[in-house]
Amino acid sequence: MSGNISGVKQSKRRRRVRIHLSDGRVYAGERDTALEKFLYEAFPNRNNPPIAGLVNDQLRELSWPVDCDVKVKPIFLSDSDGIRIYCRSLSFLLIVAANELYPQARLFIDYSVPYGGYFCKVKGRKPFTADELSRIKGRMNKLVEEDHPILRKTLPIDEARRLFEDREGWDKVRLLDGFNEEGLPVYSLNGFRDYFYGYMVPSTGYLTTFALEHLLNGFILRFPRREEPTRLRPPQRFSELRKVFWEYGEWLDRVGVGNVGALNESIRSGGIKRVVLVSEALHEQRIAQIAHTLVKRMNRGHRLILIAGPSSSGKTTFAKRLAIQLLVQGLNPYLLGMDDFFLPRANTDKGADGAHDFDSLSALDLPLFRESLYALLTGEEVTLPHYDFITGQRETGPTVKLGPMQPLLVEGIHGLNPQLIEKIPQEQIFKIFVSALTQLNLDSHNRVPTTDTRLIRRIVRDALCRGYSAEEAISIWEGVRRGEKQNIFPYQEQADVMFNSALVYELAVLKPLVEPLLLQVKMAEERIEAERLLAFLRWFEPCATEVIPKNSILREFIGHSILDELTWYHDFVFRKRKEKNEHRKGEGQSGMD
Numbered sequence: 001m002s003g004n005i006s007g008v009k010q011s012k013r014r015r016r017v018r019i020h021l022s023d024g025r026v027y028a029g030e031r032d033t034a035l036e037k038f039l040y041e042a043f044p045n046r047n048n049p050p051i052a053g054l055v056n057d058q059l060r061e062l063s064w065p066v067d068c069d070v071k072v073k074p075i076f077l078s079d080s081d082g083i084r085i086y087c088r089s090l091s092f093l094l095i096v097a098a099n100e101l102y103p104q105a106r107l108f109i110d111y112s113v114p115y116g117g118y119f120c121k122v123k124g125r126k127p128f129t130a131d132e133l134s135r136i137k138g139r140m141n142k143l144v145e146e147d148h149p150i151l152r153k154t155l156p157i158d159e160a161r162r163l164f165e166d167r168e169g170w171d172k173v174r175l176l177d178g179f180n181e182e183g184l185p186v187y188s189l190n191g192f193r194d195y196f197y198g199y200m201v202p203s204t205g206y207l208t209t210f211a212l213e214h215l216l217n218g219f220i221l222r223f224p225r226r227e228e229p230t231r232l233r234p235p236q237r238f239s240e241l242r243k244v245f246w247e248y249g250e251w252l253d254r255v256g257v258g259n260v261g262a263l264n265e266s267i268r269s270g271g272i273k274r275v276v277l278v279s280e281a282l283h284e285q286r287i288a289q290i291a292h293t294l295v296k297r298m299n300r301g302h303r304l305i306l307i308a309g310p311s312s313s314g315k316t317t318f319a320k321r322l323a324i325q326l327l328v329q330g331l332n333p334y335l336l337g338m339d340d341f342f343l344p345r346a347n348t349d350k351g352a353d354g355a356h357d358f359d360s361l362s363a364l365d366l367p368l369f370r371e372s373l374y375a376l377l378t379g380e381e382v383t384l385p386h387y388d389f390i391t392g393q394r395e396t397g398p399t400v401k402l403g404p405m406q407p408l409l410v411e412g413i414h415g416l417n418p419q420l421i422e423k424i425p426q427e428q429i430f431k432i433f434v435s436a437l438t439q440l441n442l443d444s445h446n447r448v449p450t451t452d453t454r455l456i457r458r459i460v461r462d463a464l465c466r467g468y469s470a471e472e473a474i475s476i477w478e479g480v481r482r483g484e485k486q487n488i489f490p491y492q493e494q495a496d497v498m499f500n501s502a503l504v505y506e507l508a509v510l511k512p513l514v515e516p517l518l519l520q521v522k523m524a525e526e527r528i529e530a531e532r533l534l535a536f537l538r539w540f541e542p543c544a545t546e547v548i549p550k551n552s553i554l555r556e557f558i559g560h561s562i563l564d565e566l567t568w569y570h571d572f573v574f575r576k577r578k579e580k581n582e583h584r585k586g587e588g589q590s591g592m593d
Contacts (some may be wrong), residue, residue: 014031017033017067018069018079019072019148020071024164024517025042032067033066035055035061035064035065036062037054039053039062042074049079050077050083051081051201051206052074052075052081053073054524054528056071059199060202061152063202079227080478080529081532083223085201086206088196088199089150092196093204093207094136094212095194095397095445097126097143098122099137100139104124104125106122107121107122107444108121109441109444111245111447113238115234115235116222116233117213117224118447119215120220136210143266144204146202147203148189149189150187150202151187155183157537161176169444171258172195172379172443174262175261175443176261186474186570187200194445195443197442197446197536197539211232220338237493245437247286247500250505254282255275255279255282255504258440259444260587267508276505279505280549286500288325288328290325290432293496295331298405304408304421304427304428305407305410307409307412307415307422307429308417308433308495310489311458312557313501314434314556316337316557317561321553324336326407331405334407335411337411338413339387339412340384341387341486343363344393347364349362357483359480360414360487361419361420361487364414365385370423374423376400377424381400383401384400386398406453413484414488416495418494431494431495431497433492433498436453436499436501436502437578438453442539445535448507452536456537458557459518460514460557461556461557464559469520469521470520470530471523474521474526475523508540509543509545518531518533518534550562
């Protein structure tokens, strides 16, 4: 073929590149200009700035150099990925400022608080005083004002190990044992280097909204919630939640696993069976304590037990195990699922995303629920509904009549909502809040969010039991979380007791089950979330499911639970009642107990 009839010819590489935004705008700049410069120009609103970008469907930091024409979707501070990057960067700022002023203090970022913040504590010295926190905050403000760059560099593993050994950061050194990748991304700020498993903002100038709040035995690093990215929410009471986290810290000490590195070591050495058995024994001990408390309350008229908690918290298994403990105490509880009172799917309101909103209180047939509950507690015979999740229709369930001293366990996400129940006096109600409140962190500076544990539980369970893909589970998770914030978490402090369903070893068990599911995610935004989960799961050694007891709360999500079939429990309860009534009739007595 002679001549150039296609119109295609070799060209020099252009000096300028373009980013194409989803709204149709195009911005051009010099090759290798940081993504930050483009987005800063395109989105001048500093109240909700871009924090990162989805570049050709890949999450990139703002410091990423643009070296060719790309499609970009900005990630704002009000997005879930944006607020995570902000909080992670703010934690690094705190660590650097505290190290500059008090180099002997080892800072530990412990757990999140409901109104936006992390509870932190120090080791190697007494807790920071209010004056010392004021100095640290002043230093943080100065670093923000000076807008220092936050730089990322990948270190060879041996060099990273020496860095943390020199600093006596043994939690990070232990975490690197068995790590088989060539390099470790390390961030530096004002000469201080540290590892974080997620992205950062490009400089400290982004970190303008924060506070340090003095608290007994520690302090809170406060940050905005993504719903209101420019302001800090007022502090809230979370005394019951603090007790749960303190208790879990005690459990970690008893198990001998303080971080993921220690957990991995127990798996490699064969000590994981001990960790599993002690963890499960602690769960059983706590459930038995709650049952003992309930027996005492029963004598004061507490017959109605409401069990609430967010998605994938293990409410169902907890309720069954509590019922068994009450049987041991001589009581015959009846277990009622709130989900059976869902309205038919066609009558269920839809949320802003167009999907049926099953997390709203309006999804329940409240008049029928209240009527049934009141009738059961007053000794009437009630035919209960049963909700079919496949057809979305409500069917006829069992006919039930409770005895005068028979407790009623009601399990569902709205159990603590004061609008749920009318007529029944509060002195007859005992409220339990259940959630997986993880406290096992990667190391002292990298925490594992409780939400991530529940999401991974849900992905595994939905794939196993409901035929949903990880992509589907991730796509609806934002709506689930929104419903929890509106309908569940505001009432958690009203609980009489809280139960932490987290198990120290569970992510090691869930890892080999969830990784293949996450690797199948294709849609861009869902894949970003899947890659984030995969990034922190790589730090966990896998653990086989065979070591998990058949009644473990974890079995609710991985399958093969001995508690899967509830009928055996109800059959047992009503058989015992029948036997007792027949015995009474034989002695000339009548009535149901």
